[in-house]
Amino acid sequence: MRTRDVFGYSFSAIKLRKLRAALTMIGIVIGIAAIIALLSLTQGESVTITHSFEQGLSANTLVVTGQNTPLYANYTDQIMAIPSVSQDITATIPIIQQAGYLTNSSGTTMKVTLIGINFTEAEQAFPTNFASASGTIPLNPPSNAIIVGAKIGNLNSNGTIFVNAGDQLKVTTQVPIVNETYMGNVTAVFAPIGGVNFAGPSDIGVYIPINQAQAYFGTNQLSEIIVQLKSSSNGTVTTVSKAISNYFNGQVNIESATAIINTITSALSTVSAVIAGIAGISLLVAGVSIMNIMIVSMVERTREIGILKALGMKSRTVLSAFLCESAIVGLIGTLVGIGVGWGVANLYAALVNHRSQLVQVNGAAVNLAPILTPEVVILALAFGIGVSILFAMWPAWRASKLNVVEALRYE
């Protein structure tokens, strides 16, 4: 029997029991839709997060923080001088930061992180992002100079102006003296940077000269040291991280954007694998239901199989006709599942994006876009049709092995 005729015969059998075929398909649709939705969302999420990090910070930066020991100002020079890696480091920038409050001329107060940094060094290290949109970044800043990120100037980018370059802000801190204040001068407001910021300039950053921070916060200890590397390659990042860690006998923490992205990506892929596995279980259940239906179909059509064999249909053609029937159900189910999964993923992403416009994460609006790669589509098709054929094999084999005389006698 020709392949086209086998296909036609199988299709006519499905057409006869449309409802049953549709109900059988639901299992496949749910399984495939779950897999597609989850994989496309996690893939999209992974890209979004990586992109956010890349946008917020060049990957050629390490952040050194104290683990058990305080960080001192002279550590910056020590890091620069570590013999094995000194040629890989372009700059080390000390940072002192602490929580505080800003109050504008109309009396609005907001909680911020006050970051003490050397403006000149920061400008050299981050020429693109440590750049003003209005006002100027002073080379020799007076102690009351303040530079704010785009979302401090223009609150949450929604049009509410908190402060402009040239305005005064009251700075308040709780440590070491409760409610100690001074009047600051906003010398510049950054242009929007975007992304999730790991180190360096950010849209919600409030920057004061490092000398002022030392005096105001009453400390010489650094919160962190930003180490800028010549290259963002994994090799350089790893080598320099290890060298710094060894130099300080493991007493410091070293984080890199690359490491964070890798951790997040690997966590996401683990989560997606686990969830896809759970979705896979629903496919297995669908497979069992296909087997059940195919057995029922075989029993119902015992006599028909007898007739076909009496007319000269070979056992292997009976086998392929049954497998073809199941494969058609699997194919349609998978195609519908891919569509439904893609729809669900987009709907979910739209909801998340809508919510994130209202509640912004770390100052950056998440823009989640599900990604459906051809590999995932092929995987889904292979899995959907594969499960359908696999579970139809036994019933199909039994059908093909039916004894003609007994099958013809079957009532």
Next chain:
Amino acid sequence: MSRLVVKAEGLKKTFLLGRVPVEALRGINLTVEAGEFVSILGPSGSGKSTLLNLIGALDQPTSGTLLINGVEVSKLSDNQLTDLRSRIGFVFQFYNLIPRLTARDNVELAMSIVNVGKDERSKRAKELLETVGLKDRMNHKPAELSGGQQQRVAIARALANQPNFLLMDEPTGNIDSHTAQEIVSLIKQVNANGVTIIMVTHDQHLAKQAQRAIEIFDGLITKNEVNHLED
């Protein structure tokens, strides 16, 4: 010299009913020549359907030799038996049409099984259904046809692959006597066109209309004689 379509010698078939062996055929010797119209008559349980199943390559004998178109059946594999069956036309008592297919599709299905192209089988199905008098009922499903009409479709289907011979198992067993006579006339017409016919029946009157009547009882042939036909 005429060609032998069927040659059986010492043909035996034993079934197991639980653990009890039952001898359905106990040594059948039989020859059927090309172009003959042979009836096999016998009461229920006499072994006539078992014999027909063996001749139709639906089953294999327990012992003895059976040559169909000169081929020894007991030596054939499952696939070869299937091939052989596609050159034999079957007509069953309960028609055995595929209910979801139209009369025409039922006839075409038999041809598609042996790889006849779409145009060819469509043309041939139409011709055959016209021959059996169902020109206007081609696109009806079995449930929309009377018993006699369904049996005509079954005959058209049996003839679809231009078989060497037709095997009929009680072809009129399920239809009224008037329609039965029409079916018999059709069978004679088919036979007149050169197709060998072996028909199992328990109807004496029907059996007498064949050129030769074989009577079978308790798994053995008890009578094998030429009928003196009235017409």
